[in-house]
Amino acid sequence: MATGIGRIGIIGGSGWLGAAFAQAFLEKGLVAPEALTLSNRTGSGPIAGVTWTSDNQALVERSDIVILSVRPEQFLDLSMAAGDRVLLSFMAGVTIETLRARTGARRIVRTMPNAAATIGACFTPWFATPEVGPDDKARVQALLEACGSAGELGSEDEIDYVSGFTGAGPALPALLARAMIQHATARGLPPALARQAALSVVTGAAQLLAEKDADPSAIMDALIGYRGITAALLETAMAGGFESLIGTALAAGEARAREMSARSAGSGGNGDA
Numbered sequence: 376m377a378t379g380i381g382r383i384g385i386i387g388g389s390g391w392l393g394a395a396f397a398q399a400f401l402e403k404g405l406v407a408p409e410a411l412t413l414s415n416r417t418g419s420g421p422i423a424g425v426t427w428t429s430d431n432q433a434l435v436e437r438s439d440i441v442i443l444s445v446r447p448e449q450f451l452d453l454s455m456a457a458g459d460r461v462l463l464s465f466m467a468g469v470t471i472e473t474l475r476a477r478t479g480a481r482r483i484v485r486t487m488p489n490a491a492a493t494i495g496a497c498f499t500p501w502f503a504t505p506e507v508g509p510d511d512k513a514r515v516q517a518l519l520e521a522c523g524s525a526g527e528l529g530s531e532d533e534i535d536y537v538s539g540f541t542g543a544g545p546a547l548p549a550l551l552a553r554a555m556i557q558h559a560t561a562r563g564l565p566p567a568l569a570r571q572a573a574l575s576v577v578t579g580a581a582q583l584l585a586e587k588d589a590d591p592s593a594i595m596d597a598l599i600g601y602r603g604i605t606a607a608l609l610e611t612a613m614a615g616g617f618e619s620l621i622g623t624a625l626a627a628g629e630a631r632a633r634e635m636s637a638r639s640a641g642s643g644g645n646g647d648a
């Protein structure tokens with residue numbers, strides 16, 4: 376409690392995201408080991424010094440903020456009553472209405488981290504119900520910043536959109552890298568060199584976009600200004616519909632998030648348990 380964050384419980388604490396955030400809370404000194412409870416189905420896991428349990432209700436009783444980090448379909452088999460705790464969900468496609476119906480929580484925060492949480496490079500957008508006050512919002516922001524950065528959204532609707540936009544994390548850059556590797560290899564470059572070259576562009580050169588005040592359009596314009604090779608490459612990609620295809624893909628991600636939300640809705644409740 377030294378930091379004022381309170382006691383934290385993570386349901387699904389040995390999963391990809393659950394473990395990444397648990398490790399980060401401990402490494403950053405945000406949560407003391409004795410204030411951190413993690414659950415999974417076996418009640419044991421690789422993070423030392425914390426409390427492990429398979430009893431999610433016991434985790435809730437030991438926590439001020441409960442993080443739900445199981446898969447959406449696993450949530451439908453999960454039974455717990457949140458009482459007055461802040462409930463912070465990492466789950467895609469599980470709405471506030473469903474979270475409320477199934478856990479009884481009023482103070483709910485939906486978030487959308489991504490796989491880069493494991494390396495502290497995750498931007499996590501979040502949306503909170505009106506019952507979440509300013510102090511709790513500050514705690515949520517601090518917890519999410521343990522794995523990178525975070526920002527509040529204006530509506531729950533936007534969570535479905537960012538589920539593909541940021542939630543997919545490395546997926547679109549991985550597709551770009553794979554396309555470059557495949558092309559270079561087919562062109563005859565040694566596969567290992569093609570891989571090294573493509574990853575250096577996607578993970579190295581792209582770091583220029585992380586510079587303060589970096590503007591993707593300005594970087595493109597500067598390179599197109601040479602009227603040489605990069606101009607030929609970018610103009611061909613744009614004329615071929617690269618940007619509109621990205622838009623179509625993002626819309627498909629949003630549509631899938633909405634389908635998942637509709638499926639999980641009306642799945643019954645145990646919030647008074």
Ligand SMILES: NC(=O)C1=CN([C@@H]2O[C@H](COP(=O)(O)OP(=O)(O)OC[C@H]3O[C@@H](n4cnc5c(N)ncnc54)[C@H](O)[C@@H]3O)[C@@H](O)[C@H]2O)C=CC1
Pocket residue numbers: 386387388389390391392393414415416431444445446447449452453465466467487488489490542543544
């Ligand atoms: N992995 C990713 O890149 C992203 C994941 N998400 C969301 O985060 C959530 C977690 O995803 P991952 O960490 O990737 O999944 P994961 O499969 O790695 O972890 C889920 C964990 O929950 C545990 N679990 C299952 N049922 C349980 C129960 N009844 N009680 C306690 N623990 C239980 C499992 O043992 C496992 O450790 C998902 O809902 C997903 O939609 C959101 C954005 C990105």
Ligand SMILES: O=C(O)[C@@H]1CCC=N1
Pocket residue numbers: 467538539542543544
């Ligand atoms: O693809 C998924 O369903 C998970 C949630 C958002 C990103 N990854």
